[in-house]
Amino acid sequence: MDNTKNQHRKHHLIEYANGKSLEEINGSIEVPKGKGFWRTLFAYSGPGALVAVGYMDPGNWATSITGGQSFQYTLMTTILISSLIAMLLQYMAAKLGIVSQMDLAQATRARTGKALGIILWIMTELAIMATDIAEVIGAAIALNLLFHIPLIPSVFITVLDVLVLLLLTKIGFRKIEAIVACLILVILFVFAYQVALSHPDWGSAFLGLVPSAKAIANHPTIGGITPLSGSLGIIGATVMPHNLYLHSAISQTRKINHDDLDSIRQTVRFTAWDSNIQLSLAFVVNALLLIMGVAVFKYGAVKDSSFFGLYDALNNTSMLSNPILISVAKSGILSTLFAVALLASGQNSTITGTLTGQVIMEGFIHMKMPLWARRLVTRLISVIPVLLCVAGTSGESVIRQHEALNMLMENSQVFLAFALPFSMLPLLMMTNSKVEMGEFKNSGWVKFFGWLSVIALTFLNLYNLPSTYEGFGVWSKGTADILAYITIIIILILLAWTCAELYHGDKRFAAEGNGFGQHEKHLKGYHKKD
Numbered sequence: 001m002d003n004t005k006n007q008h009r010k011h012h013l014i015e016y017a018n019g020k021s022l023e024e025i026n027g028s029i030e031v032p033k034g035k036g037f038w039r040t041l042f043a044y045s046g047p048g049a050l051v052a053v054g055y056m057d058p059g060n061w062a063t064s065i066t067g068g069q070s071f072q073y074t075l076m077t078t079i080l081i082s083s084l085i086a087m088l089l090q091y092m093a094a095k096l097g098i099v100s101q102m103d104l105a106q107a108t109r110a111r112t113g114k115a116l117g118i119i120l121w122i123m124t125e126l127a128i129m130a131t132d133i134a135e136v137i138g139a140a141i142a143l144n145l146l147f148h149i150p151l152i153p154s155v156f157i158t159v160l161d162v163l164v165l166l167l168l169t170k171i172g173f174r175k176i177e178a179i180v181a182c183l184i185l186v187i188l189f190v191f192a193y194q195v196a197l198s199h200p201d202w203g204s205a206f207l208g209l210v211p212s213a214k215a216i217a218n219h220p221t222i223g224g225i226t227p228l229s230g231s232l233g234i235i236g237a238t239v240m241p242h243n244l245y246l247h248s249a250i251s252q253t254r255k256i257n258h259d260d261l262d263s264i265r266q267t268v269r270f271t272a273w274d275s276n277i278q279l280s281l282a283f284v285v286n287a288l289l290l291i292m293g294v295a296v297f298k299y300g301a302v303k304d305s306s307f308f309g310l311y312d313a314l315n316n317t318s319m320l321s322n323p324i325l326i327s328v329a330k331s332g333i334l335s336t337l338f339a340v341a342l343l344a345s346g347q348n349s350t351i352t353g354t355l356t357g358q359v360i361m362e363g364f365i366h367m368k369m370p371l372w373a374r375r376l377v378t379r380l381i382s383v384i385p386v387l388l389c390v391a392g393t394s395g396e397s398v399i400r401q402h403e404a405l406n407m408l409m410e411n412s413q414v415f416l417a418f419a420l421p422f423s424m425l426p427l428l429m430m431t432n433s434k435v436e437m438g439e440f441k442n443s444g445w446v447k448f449f450g451w452l453s454v455i456a457l458t459f460l461n462l463y464n465l466p467s468t469y470e471g472f473g474v475w476s477k478g479t480a481d482i483l484a485y486i487t488i489i490i491i492l493i494l495l496a497w498t499c500a501e502l503y504h505g506d507k508r509f510a511a512e513g514n515g516f517g518q519h520e521k522h523l524k525g526y527h528k529k530d
Contacts, residue, residue, distance in 0.1 A: 017368035021103040021249040021359060025173045031254050031267070044270035046177030047250040048278030049184055050355070051090055053348040054243040055083070055282035056187060057131070058138030058307070061342075062406065063233040064286050066305045068293025070222040071230060073201075073208030076290060078231040080209050082238040083283035085453045087276050089239065089424060090247050092431045092442065092450065094271045097248035098256075099264060099440045099516050100430075104248040105363025107436075108426045111505025116497060120422055121364035127419035128242050128357055132382035133412040135353065137405055139346035140386070141307045145339040151390050151401075159379050161350045173253055180351060183344040188281060190341040191288040194314075194334060197325050200295035205287075222300075232464045233410075238286070239457060240416055241423040242356040247275070248427075249359045261439075261523060268440060295321060304399065306406040307342060311335050350375070385412070411472055418487075421458040421495055428454050429502050435510045438520035458495075462488050 020026040031043040067075040097103055102110065105124075109117045139161070140154035149157065217227045225233070251271050257263040293302070301319040302309060313319045314335040317326045328334055354375045361367050361374070369377075389408045393401045428450045430436045442450060465488060469480040509515045 048274035052278035064289035065293035068290040076208030094251035112501040130415040142343035198295035438517040
């Protein structure tokens, strides 16, 4: 009788789920024991690539290139600091998944009430959809530029990437990791090639990595942005909440013995190596984008920082900085490679966005959908604002249409500012906990830089909300500021609520003997007896 019910439930589109994170692939990949460093690292490599994709998605491109056009190499230090913060947060996320055997959504929900779990789920879903809007815009524009397909059909074609996802689910997770890594290398090659042709001032570029007050100055204003707003844009486009949920889930794809501390230590160590190597590549890509803004184009030449504008600029020899670039641009290869990289970036984000959506749905509200169905629903929702934007500006000039799409992409990122603190704070609190992590809890320096990063990013995201609301162009400055301050108060109240529930949840876990800390005591006691 029970078996019949279970079989019947499997046919439902939406099912109850409260098992392992991404159960179909959890612990599915064997890793070697007692082998050399490089062979072991190769076995653990892959999850870092899926995470790194989020740090080089279409949302990063305009901010980095515009930053280079406006302020030369000044904002290189912002890209470096953002990348270092990302490495720290992703390390904690992966470690939480490996040690606790729960992803960030599951671990948070286990310590909080149902009401807060639903609120956090909704906020994170909105953040994922906001990211998806940028992917829809990037992929649709790439199709338009490469194949001259009108924008509205291109937007609808992006929905068909669900078929790509269906195919990928059949070939195995290890192959998905390999495909994503290859697409990252395509993006890296495109920008490295274009920058190499431009012969940038590498001395100034490396000098720009040194922290300077110029990167957060309120003047000068160039192209409507200051160094501070440019830095905030880069930070906002770099550190995204869904990557933390994703990494805490896919770090569990390797098969390890959780009753063996050495096996857990090896997994934490090599997962950190994988993550840091891949995020270093993401840093290189973002740095190349900024250098591209400085060296590929003449200073101040790019007036239209949309993807259309950048594509046209790579075709326009009067905007390029040296004769080699000009001669190559005449063949059309620079602009074509740019569009190919844009398409590759969008497809990469399709895979990671869908996996993250499944993670937070299962973790926060214990519901599960087939990956293809989930992708179809979220993509159809995400294309609506893009279609409205394209249709609403169809009678206006081409430049106005491009500006409207660019503005939609920038404004959609506001949900990332809402959701980011609610992923960072629980992550830090749980990985600081001896109850949850045992010997794997954060060391003193990780705690210090963790709190510094979380407080700084939360402050910067909230600090930028008034100007973000003003940028919507819907309300007057006074009304936009009032709405922004109300939003900030609501976010701070929700953060206090989250912290309180996590604190009490940790105490409850300790009292009930749950958490890895208790399991670790048992393991160490068992080994002492032996």
